[in-house]
Amino acid sequence: MSQNTPTIIPRSEHPISRQQIDTDTLKVLYRLHRHGYKAYLVGGSVRDLLLGRQPKDFDIGTDATPNQIRKLFRNCFLVGRRFRLAHIRFAGNKVIEVATFRRQPEDSELPDNPDDHFHFVQNVFGTPAEDAARRDFTINALFYDIGDFSVLDFLGGMEDLKNKQLRSIGDPMIRFVEDPVRMLRAVEFAARLNFTIEPAIYTAIETHKELLATAAPARVREEIMALFRYKIAAPVLKHCRELGMLPHLLAGYPGTDEGISLLERIDQRTAAGTPIEESFAIAALYLRLFMDSCPPSPKTSIGEAIDKANKIIGPHCRYFSIASGIRHQAQELLIGCFRLARGRGLRGEKRYLHHPQTPKSLELFRLWSQVRSDLIPLAESWETALNNITEKKSSTVSQKIHSRKKRSPKKSAVKKTE
Ligand code: ATP
Ligand code: MG
Numbered sequence: 407m408s409q410n411t412p413t414i415i416p417r418s419e420h421p422i423s424r425q426q427i428d429t430d431t432l433k434v435l436y437r438l439h440r441h442g443y444k445a446y447l448v449g450g451s452v453r454d455l456l457l458g459r460q461p462k463d464f465d466i467g468t469d470a471t472p473n474q475i476r477k478l479f480r481n482c483f484l485v486g487r488r489f490r491l492a493h494i495r496f497a498g499n500k501v502i503e504v505a506t507f508r509r510q511p512e513d514s515e516l517p518d519n520p521d522d523h524f525h526f527v528q529n530v531f532g533t534p535a536e537d538a539a540r541r542d543f544t545i546n547a548l549f550y551d552i553g554d555f556s557v558l559d560f561l562g563g564m565e566d567l568k569n570k571q572l573r574s575i576g577d578p579m580i581r582f583v584e585d586p587v588r589m590l591r592a593v594e595f596a597a598r599l600n601f602t603i604e605p606a607i608y609t610a611i612e613t614h615k616e617l618l619a620t621a622a623p624a625r626v627r628e629e630i631m632a633l634f635r636y637k638i639a640a641p642v643l644k645h646c647r648e649l650g651m652l653p654h655l656l657a658g659y660p661g662t663d664e665g666i667s668l669l670e671r672i673d674q675r676t677a678a679g680t681p682i683e684e685s686f687a688i689a690a691l692y693l694r695l696f697m698d699s700c701p702p703s704p705k706t707s708i709g710e711a712i713d714k715a716n717k718i719i720g721p722h723c724r725y726f727s728i729a730s731g732i733r734h735q736a737q738e739l740l741i742g743c744f745r746l747a748r749g750r751g752l753r754g755e756k757r758y759l760h761h762p763q764t765p766k767s768l769e770l771f772r773l774w775s776q777v778r779s780d781l782i783p784l785a786e787s788w789e790t791a792l793n794n795i796t797e798k799k800s801s802t803v804s805q806k807i808h809s810r811k812k813r814s815p816k817k818s819a820v821k822k823t824e
Contacts, residue, residue: 410535415564417555422455424555430496431464434479434504435552441478443470444534447550448505449541452557456548456567457599466504467537467549475504490529509536523584535560542581542588543595544573572601578610586617587625590655593645594629597638611649618654626655627726634682640669656691658721664777665694671773684728685735689743689770692718696740702747715740735763742767743774746788747781759795768792 424432427447438445445468451461468475475492476482482504483493492504509532517526532540538547538560545567549558557564566573572595574581574588582589589611596603618626633639646652647661659665672690676682700706700714715737723733745758746767758764768788775781 410533412535412538412549412558412560413562413564415557415559420456420557421458422452422550422555422557426455428464428502430494430500431466431502432552434466434494434502437478438466438468438470438475438504439552441470443468443474444507445552446534446558447552448537449546452548452550453545453563453567455550456557456564464502466502467507467534468504469507469534470504471506471531475506506531507534507537508532508540510540534558539575541575542585542591544575545595545599545601547575570599570601571604572596572599572607573604574607574610578607579613582610582614583617586614586621587629589615589618589651590626590629590642590646593642593649593651594633594636594638597641597645598636608649611651615649615651616654618651619657623726627728630656631682631684631687634672634676634687637673637677639687640666640673643669656722657725658695658718659691660695662694665691667777668693668774671776675769675773683732683735685732685739686766686770688719688722688728688732688736689739690773692722692736693740693743693770693774697744697747700744702744702749704748704752706744706748708741708745711741711744712737715744738763739767739770743771746771746784749784750787750791755791759792765792 427435431447435445435447445466447455447464448467449465451464454461470478472484472490472492475494476484479492479494481495483495485491485493490506494502494504496502509530511526511530515530516523534549538549538558541547543566544561544563546563547561548563548567549560550556551558561575562573565571572592574592578588578592592603592607592611595601630639633642643652643656643659643661644666646655647666652659652661668690672682672687696715696718699718700711719733719736719740722728723736728736742763768785771781772785772789775785
């Protein structure tokens with residue numbers, strides 16, 4: 407599987423140019439290299455550059471230890487108690503992450519408590535070959551060497567990039583047991599890059615999908631939010647549903663066709679430039695389930711709706727330790743959609759239209775109405791009502807400014823006479 411000597415792709419045979427690499431990252435790479443250390447660009451950035459995509463961030467791998475890195479850079483801070491990483495800080499809160507090459511430890515080296523394995527595994531130093539082998543997929547294990555501008559391929563990642571193939575490093579039957587989050591990452595990268603997943607990965611998911619429920623919730627939460635940020639929540643969760651992963655990933659999320667269609671609209675909204683908030687994502691995930699459990703009718707009180715909303719998003723928020731502020735916002739969005747779905751002309755409508763959270767709820771309701779077309783007229787009617795209020799507000803503000811301007815010469819006139 408892993409080779410100790412990589413296939414070296416010289417500068418003339420790959421498209422990565424230094425102009426595409428962030429200048430501060432280049433400075434760090436050069437400084438490490440000048441001091442005799444290996445200095446590689448690693449992970450997602452090499453993959454993205456080879457695919458002609460803009461990397462999200464540039465990570466650096468080196469054979470310098472964290473303390474050696476610290477001695478080279480004045481602006482360096484070692485972070486993490488168990489996971490020692492060097493952060494090199496630059497102007498504008500910019501941080502470049504430098505990690506010492508690591509390896510997968512032997513079973514006998516692992517700590518007794520299995521919960522500590524994930525962090526421990528990340529902290530045993532190794533060679534570049536070992537560092538490549540501990541990664542998840544071959545396309546994520548390519549290195550760009552600043553020493554001669556070549557790409558180092560220990561595991562056949564270049565071939566897989568060419569063939570648009572997602573292949574596990576090592577047997578996925580073993581690698582997914584080691585870290586079940588890799589199953590979700592497989593589906594995620596396939597959707598992001600439009601790659602085919604190798605059959606062995608599918609087989610391993612089929613066998614080990616239940617293990618997703620044992621993964622650290624904080625890591626699953628982070629990957630789920632990454633799906634929303636990368637605008638691929640709909641295709642990935644749909645694929646997870648087809649593969650039977652959903653109940654182990656998001657226990658309370660039903661993933662119905664209608665629910666997935668709503669996520670498609672959310673992805674489009676993010677693609678159009680509205681940053682996704684976690685509260686909005688949670689409300690979108692559970693909107694359909696909430697509406698089913700609490701059918702909007704003038705007879706249902708807001709108190710009942712709050713109760714139902716809590717019951718539905720409560721387990722998710724507890725499991726993922728979501729802060730109460732975010733949970734509260736998600737709940738408000740659901741209640742907002744409930745109010746909107748009950749229809750116009752009910753008591754308290756005027757006050758509700760003035761509520762600062764209402765436009766956000768209407769945004770979600772509007773997206774939902776694109777999936778449930780019977781709701782379109784209602785969504786439009788609310789939109790008109792809300793626009794009228796906003797116009798009124800802004801005209802009152804401009805009137806006030808106008809009248810203040812008119813008054814102001816008098817004031818100065820008074821001052822002059824004083
Ligand atoms: P992105 O563009 O989303 O940042 P990425 O490939 O850089 O994609 P990260 O989550 O930032 O992904 O991780 C950086 C690198 O660390 C990956 O490219 C991969 O090599 C390695 N990695 C991340 N998560 C795992 C994991 N669960 N198991 C093994 N290796 C991992
Ligand atoms: Mg990354």
